[in-house]
Amino acid sequence: xxxxxxxxxxxxxxxxxxxxxxxxxxxIGIIIGAMPGxxxxxxxxxxxxxxxxxxxxxxxxxxxxxxxxSHMGGGITxxxxxxxxxxxxxxxxxxxxxxxxxxxxxxxxxxxxxxSTVGGMVTALMSIFLLPYIARLAFYMHxxxxxxILLFGITLIASVASDNMLKGLIAGFLGLLIGAIGADHIxxxxxxxxxxxxxxxxxxxIAVLIGVFAISEALIMMESSSVLSDTGKQMMRQSGWxxxxxxxxxSFQRTWHMIWTGIIGLIIGIVPGAGASxxxxxxxxxxxxxxxxxxxxxxxxxxxxxxxxxxxxxCASGDLIPLLVIGVPGGTTAAVMLIxxxxxxxxxxxxxxxxxxxxxxxxxxxxxxxxAVMLFTTLPLTRWVSKLVxxxxxxxxxxxxxxxxxxxxxxxGYMFDLWLTLLFGAIGYVCRRTGFNVVALLIGVILGPMLxxxxxxxxxxxxxxxxxxxxxxxxxxxxxxxxxxxxxxSIVQWRRNRAAARTATA
Amino acid sequence: MNDDRKAKVAxxxxxIIPVLGAIFATYYLISIKDLDWEAKVSGVxxxxxxxxxxxxxALRTAIGLLRGTHYxxxxxxxxxxxxxxxxxxxxxxxxxxxxxxxxxxxxLSTFGFLFACFLWLQRMSVRAAxxxxxxxxxxxxxxxxxxxxxxxxxxxxxxxxxxxTGL
Numbered sequence: 157x158x159x160x161x162x163x164x165x166x167x168x169x170x171x172x173x174x175x176x177x178x179x180x181x182x183x184i185g186i187i188i189g190a191m192p193g194x195x196x197x198x199x200x201x202x203x204x205x206x207x208x209x210x211x212x213x214x215x216x217x218x219x220x221x222x223x224x225x226s227h228m229g230g231g232i233t234x235x236x237x238x239x240x241x242x243x244x245x246x247x248x249x250x251x252x253x254x255x256x257x258x259x260x261x262x263x264x265x266x267x268x269x270x271x272s273t274v275g276g277m278v279t280a281l282m283s284i285f286l287l288p289y290i291a292r293l294a295f296y297m298h299x300x301x302x303x304x305i306l307l308f309g310i311t312l313i314a315s316v317a318s319d320n321m322l323k324g325l326i327a328g329f330l331g332l333l334i335g336a337i338g339a340d341h342i343x344x345x346x347x348x349x350x351x352x353x354x355x356x357x358x359x360x361x362i363a364v365l366i367g368v369f370a371i372s373e374a375l376i377m378m379e380s381s382s383v384l385s386d387t388g389k390q391m392m393r394q395s396g397w398x399x400x401x402x403x404x405x406x407s408f409q410r411t412w413h414m415i416w417t418g419i420i421g422l423i424i425g426i427v428p429g430a431g432a433s434x435x436x437x438x439x440x441x442x443x444x445x446x447x448x449x450x451x452x453x454x455x456x457x458x459x460x461x462x463x464x465x466x467x468x469x470x471c472a473s474g475d476l477i478p479l480l481v482i483g484v485p486g487g488t489t490a491a492v493m494l495i496x497x498x499x500x501x502x503x504x505x506x507x508x509x510x511x512x513x514x515x516x517x518x519x520x521x522x523x524x525x526x527x528a529v530m531l532f533t534t535l536p537l538t539r540w541v542s543k544l545v546x547x548x549x550x551x552x553x554x555x556x557x558x559x560x561x562x563x564x565x566x567x568x569g570y571m572f573d574l575w576l577t578l579l580f581g582a583i584g585y586v587c588r589r590t591g592f593n594v595v596a597l598l599i600g601v602i603l604g605p606m607l608x609x610x611x612x613x614x615x616x617x618x619x620x621x622x623x624x625x626x627x628x629x630x631x632x633x634x635x636x637x638x639x640x641x642x643x644x645x646s647i648v649q650w651r652r653n654r655a656a657a658r659t660a661t662a
Numbered sequence: 663m664n665d666d667r668k669a670k671v672a673x674x675x676x677x678i679i680p681v682l683g684a685i686f687a688t689y690y691l692i693s694i695k696d697l698d699w700e701a702k703v704s705g706v707x708x709x710x711x712x713x714x715x716x717x718x719x720a721l722r723t724a725i726g727l728l729r730g731t732h733y734x735x736x737x738x739x740x741x742x743x744x745x746x747x748x749x750x751x752x753x754x755x756x757x758x759x760x761x762x763x764x765x766x767x768x769x770l771s772t773f774g775f776l777f778a779c780f781l782w783l784q785r786m787s788v789r790a791a792x793x794x795x796x797x798x799x800x801x802x803x804x805x806x807x808x809x810x811x812x813x814x815x816x817x818x819x820x821x822x823x824x825x826x827t828g829l
Contacts, residue, residue, distance in 0.1 A: 199810075322715060322718060322719055322722070323676070323679075323719075325715050326679065326680060326683060326712065326715045326716060326719065327679070329683075329708055329711045329712040329715060330679070330683045330686070330712060332708040333683075333686065333687060333690060333705065333708040333709060333712060334686075336690070336704050336705045336708060337690075340697070340700070340701035340702075342698070342700045342701060343697070343698060343700070343701055345697050345698075345701055346693075347690070347693055347694045347697065347701065347702070347705060348686075348689065348690040348693050348694070348705065349693075350689075371756070374752070375749050375752060375753060378745060378748045378749050378752060378783070379741065379745055548784065550779070550780075550783035550784035551780065551783075551784050551794075553752060553779075553783070554752065554755075554775065554776050554779035554780070554783065555776070555798060557752070557756050557775075558759075558772045558775055558776055558798070558802070559802060561756075561759075561760065562768070562802065562806050562812055562814070565812065565814060566806075566810070566812045569813045571760075571763065571764065571815070574760045574763070575760065578753075578756065578757060578760060581753075581756075582753070583679075583682070585749075586675075586678050586679060586739065587679055589675065589738055589739050589740075590675050590676035590678065590679060590738060590739065591676060592676070592679045604704075604708070607704075608704040611704070612700055612703075612704075615700075616700075
């Protein structure tokens with residue numbers, strides 16, 4: 157593959173000449189990302205006439221900037237309102253919202269922006285230099301490996317439910333069962349659909365997301381006149397540039413954390429079909445498992461914001477690698493990009509790097525510049541954006557409901573989805589009031605269908621031999637990693653208990 | 663609530679999710695009983711696990727009630743009468759708003775919903791509520807219908823604007 161300094165510098169110059177376009181695209185991307193239900197894929201589809209009318213380089217700069225910005229934007233509402241803009245930012249709610257409630261919304265936003273930028277930039281740089289090698293990973297990721305990766309995500313149910321494990325597991329398995337609604341992956345026979353044809357494709361994730369997060373959160377909000385505690389309100393009113401700078405310092409004190417969780421996102425992003433939501437949940441879970449203070453996760457700590465945000469932006473780089481190197485899109489937006497590139501006559505796959513290396517490497521150069529642009533445009537805004545939480549809840553809650561319902565309708569255009577959203581809103585409300593973790597429920601709904609599809613595919617290919625799950629070297633390495641990641645916290649806890657017992661007897 | 667109750671675990675409302683889960687799991691198992699094993703293995707596994715967990719939950723609650731460490735109550739679901747009325751009103755207004763969307767369209771239903779909520783929940787003056795709700799509904803119309811082209815059912819407002827301006 158023809159990677160040279162002159163090629164990279166040419167791409168930098170090209171991108172700089174379209175800086176105005178990157179600014180526009182990132183602004184649209186951040187706004188779209190912050191709105192539940194409006195994904196980057198839908199936006200690119202809506203702007204398809206533009207991307208088809210301009211040169212392929214310009215179209216790619218626009219699409220890539222919009223794509224990466226949407227990953228960053230999703231964290232804004234997760235932190236301020238406990239409503240994720242997309243599945244990838246659902247894990248950000250776990251610590252981002254508690255931080256906002258304490259009056260640390262501005263710092264949490266900065267953490268999210270810096271982690272997104274660092275995670276995205278590091279993984280984009282890695283992608284440029286390791287592209288040929290990283291891309292080979294995609295060839296080794298089949299159903300068996302996907303099963304283990306998904307299990308990594310599902311173990312998070314136990315983590316988030318640590319307050320009340322039994323209730324958390326009930327919510328998680330209910331989510332998995334809800335995720336099993338719809339036509340099965342082999343015979344396409346409907347299961348548990350109550351006869352509704354709208355459920356044959358499965359329960360729409362956006363309806364669940366908006367219902368259990370936005371609607372139920374809006375109902376819960378009514379218990380006080382503000383989402384902030386009294387101290388939080390006072391802190392938020394007085395917050396200024398000092399808090400922005402504090403967020404930057406907190407972020408860079410955790411540079412290594414941003415890097416390794418970004419790499420988790422990159423690796424998961426490379427696997428076709430595994431999206432930002434899995435990357436964010438797995439990164440959060442791994443971050444918690446290797447933390448010295450895992451009990452603080454969920455109470456509003458910087459690491460809990462950094463891990464998912466860095467990972468879902470790392471996933472954005474990973475999503476594009478199989479698209480460019482083997483012509484297989486890693487996600488929905490990458491699939492739309494494939495269509496645009498094919499329309500422009502660009503041949504994807506290994507030939508791309510021989511015939512048109514500028515486009516191949518240019519994608520990651522665009523990502524680097526888009527992240528830099530986003531950081532410089534969003535950081536000064538955090539001071540004002542974070543004030544959103546100062547709006548009284550009797551005003552905020554109806555606005556949230558009115559506008560998120562549009563998001564529930566937009567992806568499929570069914571009125572049915574609005575009713576489903578209200579149903580999940582009621583379920584989410586009951587869950588929250590009675591201590592059943594809604595994140596565990598959501599993880600089940602997101603990962604359940606994927607796990608089932610991959611388990612069935614692996615079994616089909618192997619002639620129903622269960623040993624297939626231990627038949628691949630990469631899969632076995634992942635199994636070992638899963639076992640180690642589950643065992644380490646128990647070992648650490650056991651050692652701590654033993655040390656405490658020794659101290660007590662001494 | 664006296665100190666004796668504070669030390670105990672409240673149960674009652676937290677039975678809603680397990681009961682709903684058990685009903686749904688039963689329905690799910692019935693709906694898949696005639697399918698091939700590949701189509702039902704995942705659902706059966708999840709349903710059996712769910713029943714098992716609900717069983718443990720039931721056992722734990724029953725023991726707690728017998729020992730006196732748990733007590734029955736449903737108040738945790740609504741906290742106080744005032745909050746129950748507020749939340750109930752908000753949810754009822756949301757349901758009404760969704761129900762009228764097919765006839766009123768996005769803009770009018772959103773305006774009506776926000777106007778009613780601001781009047782009822784925030785106790786805004788009629789004028790302030792109308793201006794705020796109107797501005798938000800119009801903003802939503804421009805963003806979602808005109809710019810993002812969301813295919814919400816057309817109402818009288820959208821039809822009128824479309825006829826007058828061709829947008």
